[in-house]
Amino acid sequence: MKIAVIGTGYVGLVSAVCFAELGHEVFGVDIDEEKVRKLQGGISPIYEPELEELLKKNLEAGTVKFTTDLAEALPDTQVVFSAVATPPNEDFSADLKAVFIVAESVAKLADHNIVFVNKSTVPVGTGKKCEEVIAKALAGRKVDYKIPVISNPEFLREGHAISDTMQPDRIVVGMNENGWAKQTMEELYVPLTRTSQPIVWMSRESSEIVKYASNGFLANKISFANMLSELCEATGGNVRDVTKGMGLDNRIGPRFLQSGIGYGGSCFPKDVKALIALSRETGVPLPLIQATHDINQHQRERYFKKILDALPAEGATVGIWGLSFKPRTDDMREAPSLDLIPLLTKAGHTVQAYDPVAMENAKNIIKQRGDPSPHSEEIRWCQSPMKAAENADAVIVLTEWEEFCNTDLTTLKLTMKGNDLFDGRNIYEPAEVKEAGLQYHGIGL
Ligand SMILES: NC(=O)c1ccc[n+]([C@@H]2O[C@H](COP(=O)([O-])OP(=O)(O)OC[C@H]3O[C@@H](n4cnc5c(N)ncnc54)[C@H](O)[C@@H]3O)[C@@H](O)[C@H]2O)c1
Numbered sequence: 001m002k003i004a005v006i007g008t009g010y011v012g013l014v015s016a017v018c019f020a021e022l023g024h025e026v027f028g029v030d031i032d033e034e035k036v037r038k039l040q041g042g043i044s045p046i047y048e049p050e051l052e053e054l055l056k057k058n059l060e061a062g063t064v065k066f067t068t069d070l071a072e073a074l075p076d077t078q079v080v081f082s083a084v085a086t087p088p089n090e091d092f093s094a095d096l097k098a099v100f101i102v103a104e105s106v107a108k109l110a111d112h113n114i115v116f117v118n119k120s121t122v123p124v125g126t127g128k129k130c131e132e133v134i135a136k137a138l139a140g141r142k143v144d145y146k147i148p149v150i151s152n153p154e155f156l157r158e159g160h161a162i163s164d165t166m167q168p169d170r171i172v173v174g175m176n177e178n179g180w181a182k183q184t185m186e187e188l189y190v191p192l193t194r195t196s197q198p199i200v201w202m203s204r205e206s207s208e209i210v211k212y213a214s215n216g217f218l219a220n221k222i223s224f225a226n227m228l229s230e231l232c233e234a235t236g237g238n239v240r241d242v243t244k245g246m247g248l249d250n251r252i253g254p255r256f257l258q259s260g261i262g263y264g265g266s267c268f269p270k271d272v273k274a275l276i277a278l279s280r281e282t283g284v285p286l287p288l289i290q291a292t293h294d295i296n297q298h299q300r301e302r303y304f305k306k307i308l309d310a311l312p313a314e315g316a317t318v319g320i321w322g323l324s325f326k327p328r329t330d331d332m333r334e335a336p337s338l339d340l341i342p343l344l345t346k347a348g349h350t351v352q353a354y355d356p357v358a359m360e361n362a363k364n365i366i367k368q369r370g371d372p373s374p375h376s377e378e379i380r381w382c383q384s385p386m387k388a389a390e391n392a393d394a395v396i397v398l399t400e401w402e403e404f405c406n407t408d409l410t411t412l413k414l415t416m417k418g419n420d421l422f423d424g425r426n427i428y429e430p431a432e433v434k435e436a437g438l439q440y441h442g443i444g445l
Pocket of ligand 1: 010032084085098101119154
């Protein structure tokens, strides 16, 4: 089947390459010329395990191609995926400009019937609005091609995106009509349904809600654990024991029931915010979602305060381990490091930062924002965790990369000047840290 994927970011690129791997002929379309040039040359613009190998393989086989020109991708295409970003506006609502631009562009260029599939995370009702945009553009051209709008939200996790796409738990498809569009979607996913990954069919509205509901629920689980962490700190409990004791109940489950510095990334913060905006817009109270957001903010702030309070008023050297919002990705969106580094540099501390893959992205973002403050020394970007720890008064773990979990704590102690280890992800055993001569600062312990 011939398909086009518009927007070749973390979701679109993975979808394009995986659909090619599954036997379809795929065109990836993006407005970012540099990104497309890289992709045409077999270079992945993002870090995602296994992605570049699959990209190269399918480019060589001619099953995936990339262009900046939608007109080049559309002829004979049966399905167009929109996978553009839907970032939060100032008022927390989802910015849908790119989604509507893509819908309109497809309608302006189509010369046959096409199934339009929204893969982006969009608030309920967006599919209907896309349909209106498409109808208007088609009417303007005085053509009556059929371009039904279908919701097919994406559930991949960065860092596991290829396996999540090739072996999804479920494929949610939301549409309000049957007929050829449904058959097209069935055919598209045959390579996955054949190996028993099920399609869950529902209305477009339900499908749009499923995605936000899933992310809202997972974020809520994290905030629940973080809420308990504060209670544990105040009462002598240990949040790791508490969440373990809860999570082994199979009605609850251990995943995402972990306390730490709070969630970040490109999805949870923005989707929780979009739900808050949707609550405002519809007048439907969503108090669990508001609490999820508030707890997350509070958790970050109170851990940052703990760090700043433990450091001298100025002039400390601080090693930062981990810059991306989670391991196995170079995605820096809403990463705690982007909030903490300026706080440290503004207070006159020197930061020595290390991340295995996200350093370039972090450097660019911090440069664009104008950080660090003029009072501080330049941030030192280090090539290894131990370089970042060299002569440091404190080391702060912000991302649970595997290499940090396996650190030799005695070597760390010998490398540092001071002895404060802030474990923002609760990856170490406090007793082992203390045994190495370090002061342990975890969360909820
Ligand atoms: N990143 C994730 O882990 C993840 C997981 C599930 C769902 N989602 C959702 O998927 C959507 C995409 O997220 P992402 O992380 O891939 O975003 P992204 O920012 O990485 O990628 C978006 C891409 O769209 C391109 N683009 C923007 N406007 C365009 C246009 N008019 N034509 C062609 N290309 C255009 C951009 O250049 C960029 O390459 C969002 O709605 C997000 O919420 C993301």
